[in-house]
Amino acid sequence: MDWNDLKPFLAVSRAGSLSGASAVLGVSTSTVSRRIEALETAIGTRLFKPHREGYHLTDAGRTLLPFAEKAETDIAALLRASKAPEDHLRPVLIEAPELLGQAVLLPALAVLLADHPALRIELNNSVRSISLRDEGPDIIFRLMRPTQGRYRTRRVAKIGFGFYASRDYVQRHGVPTDPQDLAGKRLIGWTDAFSHLIMAQWLNELAPHIAPSLRLTSLGSQMAAALEGLGWAVLPDFAARSTPLVRGLGKDYSLNCDLWMLVSEEAEDAPMVQVVKDRLVDALHSALASSGPRRNSANDVRSHPGV
Secondary structure (H helix, E strand, O other), X not given: OOHHHXXXXXXXXXXXXXXXXXXXXXXXXXXXXXXXXXXXXXXXXXXXXXXXXXXXXXXXXXXXXXXHHHHHHHHHHHHHHHOHHHHHHOOEEEEEOHHHHHHHHHHHHHHHHHHOXXXXXXXXXXOOOOOOOOOOOOEEEEOOOOOOOXXXXXXXXXXXXEEEEOHHHHHHHOOOXXXXXXXXXXXXXXXXXXXXXXXXXXXXXXXXXXXXXXXXXXXXXXXXXXXXXXXXXXXEHHHHOOOOOEEEOOOOOOEEEEEEXXXXXXXXXXXXXXXXXXXXXXXXXXXXXXXXXXXXXXXHHXXXXXX
């Protein structure tokens, strides 16, 4: 079996069409079609069913797919290993939730880059997780433990979340002490595309009958909205405690999430990846060990009873 035939097979299975696969591979649709036919001839069975909306995998295609993905991963690992002597020239790739990256990782990376001037870093800050089946970052931080991908997984910390609003909003509308008090309050939530996030699910559990007045797509924008007095948002304690935001609900209403670190199996032995990983773990332990919710002062919680 020719690897050059497996690449178009994977591209069509992911894109769902010959045109989409050709755009990804940078070849013509006729070349993609010819490679697929060559692979089907070699295997002796059809791998796709053409439809008006695209190409669907047959049972044989679905059987072949995980083997093709493993071959892709192994070849990528081989290519990376062959470039090991030049490893110090490539950037260390990191993915992390945005506020964690901005408030904790970036200060640690600033010190690290000062200590290692030749080091290069690429940091992707996002709550939208990438696919772990493809060749991805060297180091990933996630709030949910993944079950796939060629990564070494380790729990490195816990992150606490709570309800936060601005002093101005609290003075005008009061501080909720239990979920029932959220009735009539403005909530800041997530768009439907991010409803799977732990923070979004927790908000829905505490206030299932209250639709957020404002739905956003990032923790950074939710913190900015809370600071502007637009309502209550579920925010990480380590980020909110350094702002004038006021925490609502009692201490029994806290969300504590495990933070997982994933290190690529192919990259974990690279010296600079080891250096970056160790420095970031130290920074996380230092920042999150004392990142509980800040106590509200009397001035913070003085409020009017009206909604």
